[in-house]
Amino acid sequence: MAALLLMASCNPAGPSAFSGYYSFKTGGFLQIAGTVTDLSGKRDTTFVRHLVAESGQMHVLRESGDRMIVTMNITGGDPVVFPAAVSDGAIVLEPVLRSVLVRPALGDDAIRHDFTVSGTGRKYDNMILFDLLYEGDFRDGWLEGTVEESGVKCIATENE
Numbered sequence: 497m498a499a500l501l502l503m504a505s506c507n508p509a510g511p512s513a514f515s516g517y518y519s520f521k522t523g524g525f526l527q528i529a530g531t532v533t534d535l536s537g538k539r540d541t542t543f544v545r546h547l548v549a550e551s552g553q554m555h556v557l558r559e560s561g562d563r564m565i566v567t568m569n570i571t572g573g574d575p576v577v578f579p580a581a582v583s584d585g586a587i588v589l590e591p592v593l594r595s596v597l598v599r600p601a602l603g604d605d606a607i608r609h610d611f612t613v614s615g616t617g618r619k620y621d622n623m624i625l626f627d628l629l630y631e632g633d634f635r636d637g638w639l640e641g642t643v644e645e646s647g648v649k650c651i652a653t654e655n656e
Contacts, residue, residue: 509585511558513619517655518556520568522626523549524648526598526611528634530641543639547648548597548606554652556580556587556624587624589615591631600636607636611643615650626650 525546532541552570559565564580566589578589591614597606610632617626630646 509582509619511562511564511582514556514564514582514587514617514624515558516556518554518624518652519551519655520554520650520652521549521551522628522648522650523547524628524646526630526634526643527645527647528639528641529644530634530639533638541639541641542644543601543641545601545634545636546599548599550596553655556652585618587617587619589613589617589626589628596630598634598636609634617650617652622654624650624652626652 525544527542527544529542531538550570550573552568552573555567557565557567562582564582564587566578566580566587568576570576574595576592576594578592580587580589582588591612593610594613595608595610598609599606611630612632613628613630615626615628617624626649628646628648628650630643630648633642634640
């Protein structure tokens, strides 16, 4: 019984496996389903917008039990704090409201939008690879819609 408890406490996919200080980079795209309004009227459309890449420092801290706190100190941007938990060998980021920069279609200046962001990360050697889920509405002049798919990744590499 003691050996079983010792093995369970050494689970490499538990909270202690994720704790640490990391450098990170995020990037990806949002697929948005909505409408476009132009001279011919309003019609349904699906379009893709890319997020402006972000990088900085990430701290993954153990709170208690399987509860974690993930902070992202984004270079040139606002800090982000995710409540999180470790479950089934993954760290699960709970939803938070974030303001991010989205690139318009034709190279204009990036536009700031608010989205609800959550995600799941898995540990591989000295990295955590996060799949981030962005949810919410998007509006840019003649285009408006709702995020139907997010292809956003965050790569966090442990600092040595």
